[in-house]
Amino acid sequence: MESRNVSKKPEGRAIIDPAKRSMLLAALYVAQEHNGYLTRDAVHQVAKRLGLTDSEVYSTASFYTLFRTEPVGRHVIQVCEGLSCYLNEGAERVVDYVGAKLGIKPGETTGDGRFTLETVQCLASCGTAPAMRVNDQLYENLSPASIDDILERLMGEV
Numbered sequence: 001m002e003s004r005n006v007s008k009k010p011e012g013r014a015i016i017d018p019a020k021r022s023m024l025l026a027a028l029y030v031a032q033e034h035n036g037y038l039t040r041d042a043v044h045q046v047a048k049r050l051g052l053t054d055s056e057v058y059s060t061a062s063f064y065t066l067f068r069t070e071p072v073g074r075h076v077i078q079v080c081e082g083l084s085c086y087l088n089e090g091a092e093r094v095v096d097y098v099g100a101k102l103g104i105k106p107g108e109t110t111g112d113g114r115f116t117l118e119t120v121q122c123l124a125s126c127g128t129a130p131a132m133r134v135n136d137q138l139y140e141n142l143s144p145a146s147i148d149d150i151l152e153r154l155m156g157e158v
Contacts (some may be wrong), residue, residue: 037068073109073116080123090130
């Protein structure tokens, strides 16, 4: 049996090489950039490249809100529902406002495939709540006017 940089725990279970495990998040991010989400083939290719099983890669991808295992809109809007955002009366207000503007609820994508609305537990922006992230861009201190500006800019993109 080939070792493949794997050692054995006393009870006989394999320990994954930490260097391969640390490359996994970056590899998943790059793979996701191609289709906007992680296809089964992408998960398989990452697993093959890093010497991991498909299930190990998939379990990591499905744990993090950054990764998508299903198709999403071109712009993924994640609204923070963390405690600070909630206490600043932002969490529900922002979700409801964005949802009404786009005609969707959390977990849904607009009919034209441009926007997906999600809620997440924390965007690490507690001091500037309420906050939301659109793809990789964080927006803080949200108000209805600032949300309108963001959505109008995104709607104008080709």
